[in-house]
Amino acid sequence: DGGITQSPKYLFRKEGQNVTLSCEQNLNHDAMYWYRQDPGQGLRLIYYSQIVNDFQKGDIAEGYSVSREKKESFPLTVTSAQKNPTAFYLCATGQGLQETQYFGPGTRLLVL
Amino acid sequence: AQSVTQPDIHITVSEGASLELRCNYSYGATPYLFWYVQSPGQGLQLLLKYFSGDTLVQGIKGFEAEFKRSQSSFNLRKPSVHWSDAAEYFCAVPSGSQGNLIFGKGTKLSVKP
Numbered sequence: 090d091g092g093i094t095q096s097p098k099y100l101f102r103k104e105g106q107n108v109t110l111s112c113e114q115n116l117n118h119d120a121m122y123w124y125r126q127d128p129g130q131g132l133r134l135i136y137y138s139q140i141v142n143d144f145q146k147g148d149i150a151e152g153y154s155v156s157r158e159k160k161e162s163f164p165l166t167v168t169s170a171q172k173n174p175t176a177f178y179l180c181a182t183g184q185g186l187q188e189t190q191y192f193g194p195g196t197r198l199l200v201l
Numbered sequence: 202a203q204s205v206t207q208p209d210i211h212i213t214v215s216e217g218a219s220l221e222l223r224c225n226y227s228y229g230a231t232p233y234l235f236w237y238v239q240s241p242g243q244g245l246q247l248l249l250k251y252f253s254g255d256t257l258v259q260g261i262k263g264f265e266a267e268f269k270r271s272q273s274s275f276n277l278r279k280p281s282v283h284w285s286d287a288a289e290y291f292c293a294v295p296s297g298s299q300g301n302l303i304f305g306k307g308t309k310l311s312v313k314p
Contacts, residue, residue, distance in 0.1 A: 093244075122301050129210070131291065131304040132245075139300060147301065179244055187233045187295040190302055192244035 092116065093193035095180050100198045102167065102174060110165045110196045112180035120185060121163035125149060126177040126195075135178075138163055139185075167198060175200050203228050205292050207305035214282050215313045222277040222308050224266075224292030234275040235293040235302065236266055245291065251275065262286070287312045 096111045112121065120139050124132040134147030138157040152171025157163055167174045177197050183190040204227045214220055226232055233252050237245040249260025256268040266277045275292060289309045293302040 095244075120300055124301075129306060131306040132302075134296075134299065134301045137299055137301055145299065147299065177242075181245075183300065185300065187300075189235070189247055189250055191247070192237075194244045195242070197242070 093180060093182055093191060095178075095193040095196050097196060098194070100196055101201050102198060103201050105169045107166055107168050108198070110167070110178055110180075110198070112163045112165065112193060113161055114163075114180075114182045114193075115161060116182055116191065117160070118182035118184055118191070119160070120183045121157070122181040122183070122190065123147075123153075123155065123163070123165045124179045124181065126179060132179065135165065174198050203232075203294050203296055203303050205294055205303055205305040207290075207292055207308050209308045210306070211309045211311065213311040213313060216284050217281050220277075220279045220282045220286070220310070222290050222292075222310070224275045224277065224305060225273050226275060226292070226294050227273065228294055229297075231270075232294050234266075234268060236260065236264070236275075236277050237291045237293065237304075238262075239289045239291065239307075241288075248277070248290075282310075282312055284312045284314065286310060 093114045102108045122137045123135040136155040138144035154166045180193040181190040206225045235250045236248040239245045251258045251268045289307045292305045
């Protein structure tokens with residue numbers, strides 16, 4: 090069954106804690122992206138990776154980190170430096186520049 | 202810089218009525234254009250895309266969109282709305298160098314019975 094999986098569906102973060110959001114794909118797409126969605130704000134790019142072992146900061150990378158050790162996986166860590174992490178996080182994949190992007194089901198992060 | 206504007210934050214239509222959601226873009230060249238739909242708490246699903254050629258594009262679920270270069274618009278239409286179409290709709294263009302999409306802020310569609 091092809092697609093993009095994100096886990097967990099809901100995640101709770103305590104003050105000062107780092108948390109990691111998982112994104113896995115079996116579409117064999119080279120590019121992967123992390124977006125943050127806040128109500129009324131659309132989607133904003135956090136990090137992206139066009140190829141394994143390489144990734145770039147997006148528009149709102151502060152307080153986040155990523156890795157891309159495997160083509161299938163692009164985990165996002167929300168660090169304690171991110172002071173307002175409550176949001177819906179969406180992972181996407183694509184074949185390259187200007188191509189269609191495919192989205193996972195999302196992870197909602199809440200702060201305790 | 203590329204940008205997308207969706208002028209309507211929230212639209213309510215009656216079931217069976219026609220629908221048009223507006224999207225205006227700013228892009229340096231002939232754009233690729235996308236419409237996505239998002240149900241509450243879900244990811245985004247591609248409705249349709251315009252790359253080149255015919256300016257009227259057909260998508261899934263009975264949606265279509267028309268690219269008008271002179272108006273920098275890519276409006277989404279459906280002749281008869283169903284209650285299951287209630288969702289949030291996003292228009293998007295590629296950013297260019299980064300490969301990501303730039304999204305409008307979305308239009309939330311409510312459907313009255």
